[in-house]
Amino acid sequence: MRNLCGGVAIAAMVLVLSAGCAREPRDKLAGAKLALDSARTAGADIYCEARYMRSRALMDSAAALITGQRKTLPLFRSYSRVEELLYESLRLTQETLDSLPAERDRYRQATAVHVEQARLAVEATKMAAKAAFQEGKKAEGIGGDVKDMDEMVAAAAAALENGDAVRARTLATSVIDKAAAYRQILEQLPRPVARYSSGKVRTGTATKK
Numbered sequence: 001m002r003n004l005c006g007g008v009a010i011a012a013m014v015l016v017l018s019a020g021c022a023r024e025p026r027d028k029l030a031g032a033k034l035a036l037d038s039a040r041t042a043g044a045d046i047y048c049e050a051r052y053m054r055s056r057a058l059m060d061s062a063a064a065l066i067t068g069q070r071k072t073l074p075l076f077r078s079y080s081r082v083e084e085l086l087y088e089s090l091r092l093t094q095e096t097l098d099s100l101p102a103e104r105d106r107y108r109q110a111t112a113v114h115v116e117q118a119r120l121a122v123e124a125t126k127m128a129a130k131a132a133f134q135e136g137k138k139a140e141g142i143g144g145d146v147k148d149m150d151e152m153v154a155a156a157a158a159a160l161e162n163g164d165a166v167r168a169r170t171l172a173t174s175v176i177d178k179a180a181a182y183r184q185i186l187e188q189l190p191r192p193v194a195r196y197s198s199g200k201v202r203t204g205t206a207t208k209k
Contacts, residue, residue, distance in 0.1 A: 022077050024066055028086045032059045035093040039100075046166060047103040048096045055096065058089035104165075111165040111172070115156045118172040121179035122149045128186045136192040145182065149175050 036056055039045075044052040062085035069077045126146055156171035 022079050024069070025079050025083055025086065028083060029059070029063060029066065032062070032086045032089045032093070035090055039093050039096050042097065042100055043104065044096045044100060047100060047107045051092055051096045055089045055092035058085045058092065062086045062089065108160070108165045111160055111169045114169055114172045115153065115160055118156060118175040118179075119153050121176045122146065122153055125149070125179045125182050128183045132186045132189060137186070137189040149178060
């Protein structure tokens with residue numbers, strides 16, 4: 001009988017303690033995740049990357065705190081900091097969504113400049129190749145590569161016109177990098193040694209047979 005009373009008392013205490021325990025804000029965490037997923041679908045991770053990543057970091061911190069609270073006794077669990085982080089995450093996500101149209105337009109304008117820079121990079125490569133040819137340098141195969149870069153610039157311009165600024169920027173960046181690499185190769189090509197009808201070879205200021 002005494003054991004039964006003791007068991008009832010313990011059970012009652014558990015119920016009292018459970019009633020006083022803070023509950024995990026699972027619904028709020030799920031809401032923050034859903035909001036971030038919606039923002040990502042709209043392109044926030046590209047057009048508003050810094051703010052989007054900050055919002056995701058806040059949500060991840062909240063999730064980590066929830067996991068940490070599970071290791072403590074129910075009576076001592078607290079989720080006030082978790083709720084603050086989730087509130088801030090939701091606020092930033094909403095700001096991101098509100099600013100998305102303007103940021104998307106800004107990204108497109110910057111990409112248009114980037115595509116033009118790619119076109120100029122190809123033109124500079126053509127000029128470098130022409131100068132190398134005039135100097136007698138051997139630059140076999142570069143004509144085909146320059147043609148490929150021209151086509152990539154055209155593809156980037158078409159992608160931008162069709163509303164795919166991300167693809168346009170990717171193509172333009174690739175062209176700029178490729179053109180820079182080719183110009184460096186052209187600069188490093190050795191100049192041919194000048195030969196004279198006498199059979200002498202000019203090397204610097206000296207000549208030898």
